[in-house]
Amino acid sequence: MPVSLFSSSIHSPLFADDDLARLFDDASDVAHMVQVERALAIAEGSLEIIPADAAHAIAETLQNLRIEPADLAEGTRSAGVPVPALVSELRKQVGGAAANWIHWGATSQDIIDTAMILQVKVALGLQSARLEKLIDTLERQSERFATRLMAGRTRSQVSTPITLGYRIAQWAHPLIDAEAALPELRRTVLRVQFGGASGVNAAIAPAGPAVAEALARELDLAAGPSWHVNRTPVLAVAAWLQQVSAGLAKMAGDLILLGRSEIAELSSGTGGGSSTMPQKANPVQSETILALNRIVIAAQAGLASAGSPLEERDGSVWPLEWHFLPQMMIAVGTALTHAQMLAETLVANETGLDGTLDAHPELMAETASFVLARHGVPRAEAKKLVGDAATGSSPFLESLKSALDLDVDWDQELSLQSAIAPASEMSKQIFARRPRR
Incomplete structure (x- = not known):
């Protein structure tokens, strides 16, 4: 049996959607995390939280950077999340003093x-x-x-x-x-989610809310509390x-x-x-x-x-x-x-x-009971008369016509x-x- 119907080469044509599957695959996960790291550097650079030249170097290097998901596997096994391994790889790619400003306060x-x-x-x-x-x-x-x-x-x-x-x-x-x-x-x-280690942006206080706002603008998202x-x-x-x-x-x-x-x-x-x-x-x-x-x-x-x-x-x-x-x-x-x-x-x-x-001529049974009620037949009696007509051996309409002289x-x-x-x-x-x- 397949591990997932969405990734099976046999079942995915029926159960999966290529566009959405690509959007949530490993490569997309990594690419979007890189996008966030890049936007964070730009936001913090614009606020002078990190040096402008470092922000520029990070933004330039990360703009078209592709990280192989498999390169993060061992680090993820160790840390439980892929971000520490990703940040380490990004610092290698950026190099120099600018590398130290990646992931600042995040x-x-x-x-x-x-x-x-x-x-x-x-x-x-x-x-x-x-x-x-x-x-x-x-x-x-x-x-x-x-x-x-x-x-x-x-x-x-x-x-x-x-x-x-x-x-x-x-x-x-x-x-x-x-x-x-x-x-x-x-x-x-x-x-955006931006709160730092415990959610209060302690590492970059009091600039946390301003960074969150700038990061939100950069990513075209809304800002707010962590x-x-x-x-x-x-x-x-x-x-x-x-x-x-x-x-x-x-x-x-x-x-x-x-x-x-x-x-x-x-x-x-x-x-x-x-x-x-x-x-x-x-x-x-x-x-x-x-x-x-x-x-x-x-x-x-x-x-x-x-x-x-x-x-x-x-x-x-x-x-x-x-x-x-x-x-x-x-x-x-x-x-x-x-x-x-x-x-x-x-x-x-x-x-x-x-x-x-x-x-199923009795489809109109409800209407028939209301017609009888409008002609003075008590509701309970009307319901019984229509029910008898619907379940009797004679045709429904004939039974209704013969039941009462109306x-x-x-x-x-x-x-x-x-x-x-x-x-x-x-x-x-x-x-x-x-x-x-």
Whole structure:
């Protein structure tokens, strides 16, 4: 079995995303830590915390510097983090007196956490673009199928008629909420971490806040107090990723159910063949989204366990973030790509949809009970009369007509078409919550 579905040469084409996998690989980790060290030197040089010529030499040397991740392995095994080995290598590369000013006033966590936030910033940009595209596609499909009636289902049983357009709008609903949450998420998360050994910048006091501000400007992040033991940024990202993943899983799960052989109301995706049954087209993309959602759930639990570090730094939980956050990012990015394909290839099986509606005239039972109530039949009695008609041996409509002598145009009152207007209105309300660009 693979160590990870995201790095397996067999499984990664299905479960992984190349762009996000590269963003969180070893080379990217090192490159972003070097970027932070370089920005720190520039920031401190601009404030005359370190000599300007040293800052210039560090910035010039580190600008296009590439450090092999393997060169940091032994130092990481010894120190528990790669930064001491990285700083040693950077000092060799810069050389001279300037080398002494690298990493001035910083600690390993400042470099690792800020580098992670830079990676998260790029990842959120990728996720945001994919999310926007998917919601756009779902909105178009919702409008396309705005009048296509189908059976609603609650707790696995047919309930009342809805439209396919409304069902699609409900797939988009949690994704629209996630899209709307992104600006606040970025404000919460995209912040530098700079606190020194114990978080109070004692080594360079009282210049710590000024350095943090300058470092934030250099990296295009926000500044603020040290958050080295306040893991709200990581937990907030994880919660947002879970929100997106849950929404995608809702869509995928519905498509699996509606594509079942005995239901066959919708189809989407490319389908996957069976090793022995030539007639099958397995819902591979939908199944993969559900599998990825379960990975996201497990990873979020791992991150939650890292959310309460002890004292001023806790080496036993900090590595959990390095392990689980990339998994969540890759899983959600891949799921968004699969969901996009499902949304684009969605096909309504008219025969299957109409067959379900025809087979269940009791879909209008709720409406029938309210019609009776409006004509003076007590609610409890109306419910019983409709229930008897729905479960009796005679056709539903005939049973209703014979149960009571009422002046009711049952054909008009129980027309399935009456569901279209409220379903369309609700769909419009859902998509109206999106800020228009």
